[in-house]
Amino acid sequence: MSNNHAVIIGAGAAGLMCAISAAESGVDVLVIDHANKAGKKILISGGGRCNFTNMYTEPSNYLSQNPHFCKSALKRYTQWDFIAEVDRVGLPWHEKKLGQLFSDNKSQAILDMLLNRCDELGVTIRLNCTMETVSQQENGFILNTNQGVIECHALVVASGAMSFPTMGATDFGHKLAKKFGLNITETRPGLVPFTLDARDLAPLKNLSGVAIDAMVSCRDMSFRENILFTHKGLSGPAILQISSYWKPGQSVTVCMLPDIDLAQFFKDAQQNQPNKQLNTVLRQHFPERLIEAFCQDFDLSKPLQQYKHKDLTSIAERFQNWQFIPSGTEGYKKAEVTLGGVDTDEVSSKTFEAKSVKGLYFIGEVLDVTGHLGGFNFQWAWASGHCCGKAIADSMTA
Template identity: 50%
Template sequence: MEQFDVVVIGAGAAGMFCAAQAGQGGCRVLLLDNGKKAGRKILMSGGGRCNFTNMYAEPAAYISNNPHFCKSALARYTQWDFIELVSRYGIAYHEKTLGQLFCDESAQQIVDLLLKECELGQVTLRLRSEVLGVEKTEDGFLLTVNGEKVSARSLVVAAGGLSMPGLGATPFGYKLAEQFGLKVLPTRAALVPFTLHKPLLDHLQTLSGVSVPAVVTAENGVTFKENILFTHRGLSGPAILQLSSYWQPGEYVSVNLLPGVDLEAFINAERVAHPNQSVKNTLAQKLPKRLVECLQTLGQLPDVTLKQLNVPQQVELIDTLQQWRVQPNGTEGYRTAEVTLGGVDTRELSSKTMAANQVPGLYFIGEVVDVTGWLGGYNFQWAWSSAWACAQALVYENR
């Protein structure tokens, strides 16, 4: 039977980074993954360029039932630490928007970095490895992997969440937590597009591919200012993905299609200059013509000229465009979600080490934990930070 100091389950961002750091600290580490390739989700991220962190990563950008939990790890291994590592490997990167950092070339560069770091730590990586059972022993843990027994003093669960099941996501990490008596909070898809009810969807489908800058607001008051994208299923784009983490089924979403525009002043000025111009053509100066036509078809914009537009109609028009209320009928679910909300209850874990309070030697890191970041590299930063905090504890424990 093989013996290791540490077994890490899940060769994604958090698992690979933790294994590498623990290995470089002197631990004998086995890294397991059920897929045929390490870092599958990394390769898919950021349109294949991996949005590996965000320059503005801070605790306020994370959702958790225990909002203070992420503070320690994020403070101890920051975005600047990972940026320094990326620079050390000579990986060129650029800022896209709002502090989002992407590789100039390919997400494969980040996977290669992590694999090289694992190599430096003499980590044993085994792919296509299914963990069939885990038992607690006096000395640590006994795992059954592809029918073979493996023992370890410490076990790290970095099995990810339920998002993107096509890349091998399973509820393994949650089930393992429950096996050892840890509470798992309800999970749901996050950073995910909205689907819409008919007949609204039938009308908006004609806008598939149209993108506009907007401010979107959830019923709890949370607001994001970025683009929204009309799709053949409903609404997507950065602002919608962000808001999906705060939206609850049945709630409405408020969309300001013309943020920063004094619409009343604009319409009044146009009325003076072009009284016979249609409302549709006037608004097409500020919004895509297809969107204006669609809203008119829906009966949400009057089909009149500016001089015919009366005061109540103008008030309603401004309200429609700057507080457009849409009620999604749901989301596209885990299939297209970037992350999973909920997971292992952080009150069961040490915020300093990621260790389970009641189960010595058991750790949970990354997406499997109830910490979910905003869109834009925040979830990768949580992976790096939680992995690093865990690795420091492993090195200390296995000295």
């Protein structure tokens, strides 16, 4: 049997950061993970270059039943703190767009930075370690694992949630929280591609791979970035962002090339170049395949002067007020995050300790805090992990 001050379940972004900050303050830390490798999601993140934070991180970039919960940790461990750490070890990075910071090197560099620091601080990481039972005892917890019994004073659940099960994701953290009587808010996949039913997909079947700048809206949220047509429906950053706000049955509106008022543009072109074909004018702005798909039933080959205003407005609407109802999403298998999770009302926003279970902590994606696309989810993992680690250290000296 081994006895540790703190055991962290999950060697992902939040768990490793928590281990570092606790160990920096002298806590004896053991991290356990059922996977055969630490930080698998870090490795696949950002297309292999880890979008590790966002320069413009604000609480408004997060979804949660309690939008105030994330404020304290994001303030106490900011994007600049993580950037300072990356700079300290000399890792090169760049801003891709919209404040999104990526590693110049492969994501492995970010993971190595965390693992090397754990190593320097004497943090033990035990992989291939599966949990059989977890129970509370006087002054801590007792874990039965496939690698023996482990005792600890503080137990941190950093096991993430259900998105991308191929990377070791499970609902373990939610089940554990429930076992200790904590509430879980409704969970669903977020940052996930939409699917369309066969009837809606049929006219778009040749568009797979086409991307275009668009403003995508659902309810009162809008995101401006590219959308990407896929063989199942729609993806691309603007779609992933809006998917976190979408609920089944709701309609999504797409305005392609939102900087141009297309109806006005047609009318001006009709006056200035009356003999130009509508087709030619459209090709100035849209890929051929997109025009074919969206105007299949319309003769575009006539000179502009032969169209009525209402016809031109109707063509403009097809591109700039396209509404559809997704049949669903591609699910947890393709979702970058899980929305919902351990109810933030159950957890202290300062320490991340469960209010009703002394010594039990929840950090990272397992909580009901989900970031927008663009580095915000890692920033949440770093911030919650850091603050929890410090709180555990403080509890030792209290």
